[in-house]
Amino acid sequence: MTRSRGGTDGTPLLSVRDLRTRIRTDDGWLHAVDGVSFDVDRGETVCLVGESGSGKSVTCESLTGLVPQPPAEVSSDAVEFDGESVADRSEAELRSIRGRRIAHVFQNPQSALDPVYTVGEQVTEPIRIHEDVSRSTARDRAVDLLRRVGIPRAGERLDSHPHEFSGGMQQRIAIAVALAGDPDLLIADEPTTAVDVTVQARLLDLFRSIAGDGTSMLLVTHDLRVVAAVADRVLVMYGGTIVERGPVEAVFSDPSHPYTQALFDSYGVSDGASIAERTARGEIPTDGCRFRAECPHAVDECAGGAQPAFRSVADSSDHAASCVHYGPDGDPSAIRENATSPMDSRAERGAERRSTDPAESPATPTPDTEGERR
Ligand code: SF4
Secondary structure, eight states, X not given: OOOOOSOTTSOOSEEEEEEEEEEXXXXXXXXXXXEEEEEEOTTOEEEEEOOTTSSHHHHHHHHTTOSOTTTEEEEOSEEEETTEEOTTOOHHHHHHHBTTTEEEEOSXXXXXXXXXXXXXXXXXXXXXXXXXOOHHHHHHHHHHHHHHTTOTTHHHHTTOOGGGSOHHHHHXXXXXXXXXXXXXXXXXXXXXXXXXXXXXXXXXXXHHHHHHTTOEEEXXXXXXXXXXXXXXXXXXXXXXXXXXXXXXXXXXXXXXXXXXXXXXXHSOOOSSSOHHHHHHTTOSOSSSOTTTTTOTTOOGGGSSSSSOOOEEETTEEEEEEOOTTOSTTOOTHHHHHXXXXXHHHHHHHHHHHHHHOXXXXXXXXXXXXXXXXX
């Protein structure tokens, strides 16, 4: 995949430094995002991956003022978009950036679509807000967009309301609304979670096509299949911090942080409680390495102070883990011993299931069930 890694002057499209979001709760402050730094380059797809409650969504919502303050407090050293700070913008300025330059797609399309207005009105509105075009030109553009996201008979369906479409179709329409302002950056939060497997595959195709058109994407997901399908780079989050980052091939073939390994090995290490719940119960440390209560490789050095600094993994300076066992003086051999890639672990679990469950047969193609509601 060919990507431009930065602007003409080498600056990333989005640059985030030491983002912190804390939320006041009845039990005190919840440090939902705790010192997060990353870049998204032009034309790049970055996936934020981790369990529910790890801070992925709050990170994205904090970037464009979507986290209500109060009860939250958001601070950062820098949040720069296209070389300009957005950290100190007013709500009116942020609203103008949202939808036009940075568009959000949420897990639940109903939260993005207004049941009162037709699909056509909702797709044409951002076009007309951001461009000086006639009503008929905007409608033509809306039809093109709906076709692009895979809405059949798009021209005829412009005057339908959201409830007349299935959940998968509603998610596609929400993506069309997000794309209507021709954004530079699409932030999509678990966009494939609320739809069935067939629709998921279609949405992944759609995201690949959006990326292929040069739109940068920041994709939040806990689904490693989504990451494998669309990501250029991966940021693994745990307890409000990024614990591993790197090109998708490097992180998948050589998961290096103990949490990434646990996540890849089991697709989740929790006992059923989300990280947010465990944080609220005081089970996740708020200093030192946030993962140390669950880490089989923890040593004294992991406690106290800040989250361990990022240290390069192997030969790749782009691939780094926030773990004391890496770096020039570290010895990660014990960590690496039992590492499996997510694809290995999926294959192994699949083999185990097939060997113990004779009724389970290989997946067969699913018929197209993504219909429209009548
Ligand atoms: S820093 Fe320590 S606790 Fe954290 S992942 Fe590394 S070994 Fe485990």
